[in-house]
Amino acid sequence: MxxxxxxxxxxxxxxxxxxxxxxxxxxxxxxxxxxxxxxxxxxxxxxxxxxxxxxxxxxxxxxxxxxxxxxxxxxxxxxxxxxxxxxxxxxxxxxxxxxxxxxxxxxxxxxxxxxxxxxxxxxxxxxxxxxxxxxxxxxxxxxxxxxxxxxxxxxxxxxxxxxxxxxxxxxxxxxxxxxxxxxxxxxxxxxxxxxxxxxxxxxxxxxxxxxxxxxxxSPGQLKALVGAHAEVVVADPGALGAAAGVLDRLTGSEPSLDRERNAVGAVTRDPTLTLPQLVRTLDAAGVPLLDASLRPPSLDDVFLRLTEGPGAFAGRSLESTDSTDSTDHKERAA
Known part of the structure; x- marks a missing residue:
């Protein structure tokens, strides 16, 4: 048509x-x-x-x-x-x-x-x-x-x-x-x-x-471009590395650390990843959890990600935009 x-x-x-x-x-x-x-x-x-x-x-x-x-x-x-x-x-x-x-x-x-x-x-x-x-x-x-x-x-x-x-x-x-x-x-x-x-x-x-x-x-397409945000808060600071490894494997993107909160976050564009799957994988890896979340993106996330600097993404296609970093955390995982 x-x-x-x-x-x-x-x-x-x-x-x-x-x-x-x-x-x-x-x-x-x-x-x-x-x-x-x-x-x-x-x-x-x-x-x-x-x-x-x-x-x-x-x-x-x-x-x-x-x-x-x-x-x-x-x-x-x-x-x-x-x-x-x-x-x-x-x-x-x-x-x-x-x-x-x-x-x-x-x-x-x-x-x-x-x-x-x-x-x-x-x-x-x-x-x-x-x-x-x-x-x-x-x-x-x-x-x-x-x-x-x-x-x-x-x-x-x-x-x-x-x-x-x-x-x-x-x-x-x-x-x-x-x-x-x-x-x-x-x-x-x-x-x-x-x-x-x-x-x-x-x-x-x-x-x-x-x-x-x-x-x-569409709003859905732009949200999928930015990706959902997975975050876990661990009970033991010594488990941050293990948690980061799990998120790296599940999301395919580099995790970010917030050592003040004992938290690890990563962005995923995999629509099949679920919160129960995330929790089970962390548990199997022996990571003691205080909290875990998998938050779908909002248009606020889209707006901030794609207009985060003067002309930062102008002229790029949707497919070429790199969405692997998270602005919610303070330090890259080593």
């Missing part, structure tokens, strides 16, 4: 004077999916969103959004997309309902009152609908801003850190809305500082580092 891409960019570049913000951004987002764009501050995520939404013009490269050329068909791109940025576009002098009806009229959306009511209910704003938006909390204004972006059911929705500053309830409402949108066929490109958010929502993740997409994959 041929995949249809709602967002497809090749070699996008953007400079601001001496600052090279984007250095050849390649990105492919399939229709009806959520792509989470992650990266350290200054990696180029917001610049990429501003460029892909026609707010900036690329210096080089090309892109197609909802089938339209980003530069030659910019007006068609704008008709197909909606954007929720880090700053809200809400008029504080209008009520929440009036804001949404205004956006509906601007976009020539029929039945504006019904559409406004539907979105107010979806984002938990019905009770505050007829109060001036200037009295809304920051989280309520964020939800109203997202509701305004959805007034005309866009084909592609760009969300630039949409839940920053929201409480867990408000964040959950936006997560539910994103899931509903993709279920209806909308494509979502999401930049976020919350790795849990990307883990829960994203079908695919693009890790951006120094203006390039350094790695792509």
């Amino acid at each position: 041929t995949t249809t891409y709602a967002v497809l960019s090749e070699g996008l570049e953007k400079r601001f004077g001496a600052v090279h913000a984007l250095r050849g951004l390649d990105l492919a987002v399939a229709e009806g999916t959520v792509c989470g764009m992650l990266g350290p501050n200054g990696a180029g995520k917001t610049t990429a969103v501003r460029l892909l939404t026609t707010l900036l013009r690329p210096d080089a490269g090309s892109a197609r959004i909802a089938g339209h050329d980003l530069v030659r068909e910019a007006a068609a791109v704008r008709r197909a997309i909606a954007v929720t940025g880090q700053d809200t576009s809400i008029d504080g002098d209008l009520t929440g309902r009036e804001n949404l009806r205004l956006f509906a009229r601007l976009h020539r959306v029929g039945r504006s009152a019904a559409r406004a009511g539907e979105l107010l209910d979806r984002f938990g704003l019905t009770e505050a609908a007829d109060r001036p938006a200037s009295g809304y909390s920051g989280g309520m204004r964020r939800r109203l801003d997202l509701a305004a972006s959805l007034i005309r059911r866009p084909r592609v929705l760009f969300l630039d850190e949409p839940t920053t500053g929201l409480d867990p309830a408000g964040r959950g409402l936006i997560w539910d809305a994103v899931r509903e949108l993709t279920g209806e066929g909308t494509t979502v490109l999401l930049t976020t500082q919350y790795l849990e958010e990307a883990d829960r929502l994203a079908d695919g993740i693009a890790l951006v580092d120094r203006g390039r997409v350094a790695h792509t994959g």
Whole structure:
């Protein structure tokens, strides 16, 4: 089957004077999916969103959004997309309902009152609908801003850190809305500082580092790349060497020691390794244990491992990345 891409960019570049913000951004987002764009501050995520939404013009490269050329068909791109940025576009002098009806009229959306009511209910704003938006909390204004972006059911929705500053309830409402949108066929490109958010929502993740997409994959694929972390705490410091030998054989990676805690850790990408197997092997080797754990990686681990230094992994494929070290321990095993 041929995949249809709602967002497809090749070699996008953007400079601001001496600052090279984007250095050849390649990105492919399939229709009806959520792509989470992650990266350290200054990696180029917001610049990429501003460029892909026609707010900036690329210096080089090309892109197609909802089938339209980003530069030659910019007006068609704008008709197909909606954007929720880090700053809200809400008029504080209008009520929440009036804001949404205004956006509906601007976009020539029929039945504006019904559409406004539907979105107010979806984002938990019905009770505050007829109060001036200037009295809304920051989280309520964020939800109203997202509701305004959805007034005309866009084909592609760009969300630039949409839940920053929201409480867990408000964040959950936006997560539910994103899931509903993709279920209806909308494509979502999401930049976020919350790795849990990307883990829960994203079908695919693009890790951006120094203006390039350094790695792509599903959350599961990226976690498998980093590997699970095995750790044992021994009752006798003299058994640290034996424990390290067992972990070396089971994980195939060099163990790390934390002598203050009498602990040994190692990273494994072997999905068949289990905690009972680890404990039984240590017991057979005569290693006295106080504790043992086998922790699957989180997206926090992925983010920290793959963006741990300026450009440390930019340009490498998933297969070529070395994941054999652990940042949780202080000293390499001798």
